[in-house]
Amino acid sequence: xxxxxxxxxxxxxxxxxxxxxxxxxxxxxxxxxxxxxxxxxxxxxxxxxxxxxxxxxxxxxxxxxxxxxxxxxxxxxxxxxxxxxxxxxxxxxxxxxxxxxxxxxxxxx
Amino acid sequence: xxxxxxxxxxxxxxxxxxxxxxxxxxxxxxxxxxxxxxxxxxxxxxxxxxxxxxxxxxxxxxxxxxxxxxxxxxxxxxxxxxxxxxxxxxxxxxxxxxxxxxxxxxxxxxxxxxxxxxxxxxxxxxxxxxxxxxxxxxxxxxxxxxxxxxxxxxxxxxxxxxxxxxxxxxxxxxxxxxxxxxxxxxxxxxxxxxxxxxxxxxxxxxxxxxxxxxxxxxxxxxxxxxxxxxxxxxxxxxxxxxxxxxxxxxxxxxxxxxxxxxxxxxxxxxxxxxxxxxxxxxxxxxxxxxxxxxxxxxxxxxxxxxxxxxxxxxxxxxxxxxxxxxxxxxxxxxxxxxxxxxxxxxxxxxxxxxxxxxxxxxxxxxxxxxxxxxxxxxxxxxxxxxxxxxxxxxxxxxxxxxxxxxxxxxxxxxxxxxxx
Ligand SMILES: Cc1cc2nc3c(=O)[nH]c(=O)nc-3n(C[C@H](O)[C@H](O)[C@H](O)COP(=O)(O)OP(=O)(O)OC[C@H]3O[C@@H](n4cnc5c(N)ncnc54)[C@H](O)[C@@H]3O)c2cc1C
Numbered sequence: 001x002x003x004x005x006x007x008x009x010x011x012x013x014x015x016x017x018x019x020x021x022x023x024x025x026x027x028x029x030x031x032x033x034x035x036x037x038x039x040x041x042x043x044x045x046x047x048x049x050x051x052x053x054x055x056x057x058x059x060x061x062x063x064x065x066x067x068x069x070x071x072x073x074x075x076x077x078x079x080x081x082x083x084x085x086x087x088x089x090x091x092x093x094x095x096x097x098x099x100x101x102x103x104x105x106x107x108x109x
Numbered sequence: 110x111x112x113x114x115x116x117x118x119x120x121x122x123x124x125x126x127x128x129x130x131x132x133x134x135x136x137x138x139x140x141x142x143x144x145x146x147x148x149x150x151x152x153x154x155x156x157x158x159x160x161x162x163x164x165x166x167x168x169x170x171x172x173x174x175x176x177x178x179x180x181x182x183x184x185x186x187x188x189x190x191x192x193x194x195x196x197x198x199x200x201x202x203x204x205x206x207x208x209x210x211x212x213x214x215x216x217x218x219x220x221x222x223x224x225x226x227x228x229x230x231x232x233x234x235x236x237x238x239x240x241x242x243x244x245x246x247x248x249x250x251x252x253x254x255x256x257x258x259x260x261x262x263x264x265x266x267x268x269x270x271x272x273x274x275x276x277x278x279x280x281x282x283x284x285x286x287x288x289x290x291x292x293x294x295x296x297x298x299x300x301x302x303x304x305x306x307x308x309x310x311x312x313x314x315x316x317x318x319x320x321x322x323x324x325x326x327x328x329x330x331x332x333x334x335x336x337x338x339x340x341x342x343x344x345x346x347x348x349x350x351x352x353x354x355x356x357x358x359x360x361x362x363x364x365x366x367x368x369x370x371x372x373x374x375x376x377x378x379x380x381x382x383x384x385x386x387x388x389x390x391x392x393x394x395x396x397x398x399x400x401x402x403x404x405x406x407x408x409x410x411x412x413x414x415x416x417x418x419x420x421x422x423x424x425x426x427x428x429x430x431x432x433x434x435x436x437x438x439x440x441x442x443x444x445x446x447x448x449x450x451x452x453x454x455x456x457x458x459x460x461x462x463x464x465x466x467x468x469x470x471x472x473x474x475x476x477x478x479x480x481x482x483x484x485x486x487x488x489x490x491x492x493x494x495x496x497x498x499x500x501x502x503x504x505x506x507x508x509x510x511x512x513x514x515x516x517x518x519x520x521x522x523x524x525x526x527x528x529x
Contacts, residue, residue, distance in 0.1 A: 004287065004322050006376060008357045026357050028324075030348035039319075072348030 005029050009090055011104040015082045019108075023054065025076045027092050027100065033068040049074060051093040056106075057086035084108050138166045139455040142225055142235035144215040144394060146171030146199060148180075148437035149241030149425030151527035152444035157452060158206040164456045168209040168233055170225065174198065176528075177269035179299065180437045181520055184472060186265075186276050187309030188316075195268070201529035215242075218398035220418050237451050240400070241424040241440065242392025243267070244298050247404070250388035251291055252363035261366035262383040265306075266298070278382045279313055285320040286381035289371055291362055292327040293386045296405075298426045298435040300333035301481070303386055305471040308338065311346040312474055324380070325352040326373055328360035333434075334471060334481055340502050341473035391427035405429035410487035411463050412450030413443050422447045431491025432483075439467045441523055463487040470516035476506070478513030 010024040027049060034046025048068055054061045061080045080088070085108045092100045143154045146169050154169040161167075175196040184190040203210045214228040218238065225233045246264065248255065254262060263278070265271040279288060288310055292303045307325060314321040323346075332338075342350045353359045358374025364385060365371070371378050390396075390404035400406045400415050406423040407416040408430050415421045424447055425440030433439040446463045453460030468482030483497030500512060 004285075006378070008353070008376060010356055024356050026353070028322075028351045032348070036347065071343060073351045 005094070005098070005100055007090065007092060007100045007102050009088075009102050009104060011088055011106060013105070014107045014109050017108050018081060018083055020079050020081050021106070022077065022079055023088065025052070025054070025090055025102075026073060028073050029092075029094075031068075031070055031072045031074065035068065047095050049092045049094055052076060053091045053093075054078070054080070055089045056080055056082065057084075061088075082106050082108060138164065139236045140166045140168065140234060141237045141239065141451060141455070142168045142170065142233050143239045143241065144170045144225065145241040145243060145392070145425075146173070146176055146202075146210070147241060147243055147425065147440070148523070148527060149440035149444045150239065151176070151199075151202065152441045153239050153241065153422075153424060153448045153451075154208050155202060155206055155527065155529055156445055156448035158202070158208050160448065160458065161452055161456060163207070164458075165452065166209070167207075168211060168235075169199070169202065170211045170213055170215050170227065170233070171199065172212055172214050172228075174212060175269075177272075178437070178520075178524065179266065179268045179302070180523075182265065182268060182272040183302070183306045183309040185272055186279065186306060187312040187472070187475070189309075189312075189472070189475060192269075192273060197524055197528045199528070205529055215394050216397065218394070218400075218421075220398065220421065223420065236420070236455060238421045239424060239447060239451070240392075240395055240398065240406070240421060240427060241444070242394045242427055244389040244391065244426045244435075245393050246387040247390050250293075251385050254291075254364050254366065254385045254387065258364075258366035258385075261369070262364060262385045264386055265384060266302075266386050275382070275384055276313075279310060280317070282314070282318055282321060282381045284318055285322070286318070287322045287324060287378065288314065288382045288384070289324045289326060289378070289380040290384040291364065291371070291386060292325055292329065292332075292359075294328045294360075294388050296435060297386070297389045299469065300434050300436075301338075301469050301471045304332060304334070304338045305473075306384070307350060308341065308345075308471070308473045311342065311349055314349065315346055319349075321349070323350045324378065325350065326359050326362050326371065327352055327354050328362075330355060333469070334479060334499065336502060337479045337500055338471075338473060341477060341479075345474040345477070389426075391423075395423060395427045402429070410490075410492040413447040414450070422451065431485075431488075432494040433465060433467055433485055433492050434469060436467055436469050437523060438469065438482075438519070439465070441526060442466050465492055468519070470512065470519065472513060472516070473509075476510045476513050478509055478511075478516055479504075480512055480515070 007027045032047040053063045090102045199210045202208045217226040263275040265275040361374040395406045413422045426435040442465045452458040465485040470480045479500035481499040
């Protein structure tokens with residue numbers, strides 16, 4: 001697992017049925033492109049998060065592929081409609097095989 | 110003020126120097142007491158002594174024998190200045206300008222009797238008082254942090270010792286360790302200061318500890334020169350720097366100095382160095398003197414006089430004046446306006462119209478300097494911004510190096526303007 005990777009998510013705890021809510025995620029990751037050279041001129045191996053998926057009650061809300069050109073600490077902001085109470089899950093897929101996961105409950109009132 | 114005096118004395122004075130003296134001065138030379146020998150206070154004291162040619166008596170109260178500038182202390186952290194070069198003594202102000210420099214703390218002001226009480230027990234009477242005490246930190250601003258924790262988690266936001274401590278902690282970081290900064294909410298001294306510091310920490314770490322990580326926990330949505338800093342950070346320091354804004358709990362942080370742990374809205378991080386820059390307010394003596402409303406001391410834009418007492422002026426970081434950022438450049442600019450107004454009120458010196466200016470330079474990496482600045486005018490309501498300028502994104506290296514050199518010139522000028 002890459003060092004110092006911390007996923008963060010902001011999700012409203014409550015919503016009304018059918019409401020469109022804004023979700024923000026941020027993950028600290030160096031996003032090493034594979035193009036950079038170190039001080040000694042050696043290529044620094046690529047190590048990025050290449051995919052991010054958010055699901056609500058198992059249903060995919062977004063699923064994005066990421067390229068090496070993406071800047072460090074990738075940030076996503078997206079809207080999701082919440083028909084009923086449930087769980088929003090988030091997964092970030094690292095080149096090194098690690099998967100970082102988070103989950104948040106949303107209560108529909 | 111001058112206008113008022115002329116009205117009162119009009120006709121009477123008729124060219125007589127004796128009558129032109131203000132009425133507060135029954136006899137003797139008018140006394141100006143300046144509290145705080147920093148960017149605002151030292152400048153004001155020096156101009157008063159210089160311009161009055163002995164027509165007013167100037168006393169400067171400042172506890173430190175040496176003033177270590179906060180400005181350029183980030184360059185010290187980046188390895189570009191030594192601490193000695195940031196220290197300035199008051200000897201010239203005493204010996205060559207005839208200022209009575211008293212190394213003591215002002216603890217209270219009796220505004221009815223016009224007397225400043227000092228920690229030593231002495232008291233100093235004044236006809237005009239100028240306060241430029243800088244900032245204090247707000248108690249409880251960062252839960253878990255207080256002055257007893259500042260050796261574990263330094264603020265390094267008042268000059269000297271704390272910057273040395275912070276730098277030694279950065280140099281002692283384990284390989285690949287984490288440097289965290291808890292950034293302050295607005296308003297605070299030197300808006301780009303925390304971010305210049307981040308840049309200079311990154312310069313040091315890039316050379317010595319390139320796998321280290323820098324985490325900024327920030328309660329603000331945005332900050333001064335943000336686009337310039339972020340562009341520079343990406344260019345010079347790759348993925349080293351991460352900023353957690355209020356969206357992700359940047360405003361809901363607490364610290365555990367004994368465990369070297371920070372809690373960002375429920376996510377706990379172990380850190381190796383933690384620079385806590387708490388929320389700020391006017392230096393204590395301004396509150397003790399009853400000159401504050403909320404955290405700061407409101408002043409009139411024309412002459413920096415307190416809105417609560419026309420015999421007192423408040424300069425620099427402690428003042429609520431309007432649009433100027435809290436900077437040494439601003440404090441120096443305000444001090445000149447104030448000195449002229451005070452001289453005009455106490456003698457028959459001509460008062461110059463109040464115009465103000467500020468420039469804040471920041472260094473993003475060695476020779477990569479940027480700046481932001483503006484000019485200001487005095488309105489009834491406040492010191493109001495007239496127009497400004499800011500460095501552009503993507504400037505070439507030569508422009509940036511010029512900007513840096515400009516800042517070196519400024520440092521020499523302002524310290525000469527303060528200390529002679
Ligand atoms: C890291 C950092 C970088 C900065 N960089 C820049 C920069 O590049 N450019 C810039 O323009 N500004 C910069 N600043 C801001 C600048 O240092 C302040 O805005 C400026 O010093 C304010 O001047 P002042 O007179 O209000 O307070 P200060 O300069 O802090 O002076 C206050 C003085 O009052 C004394 N004092 C306090 N209480 C009492 C008392 N009760 N009795 C007697 N004396 C007292 C203190 O000892 C102190 O010497 C920076 C600040 C920091 C922290």
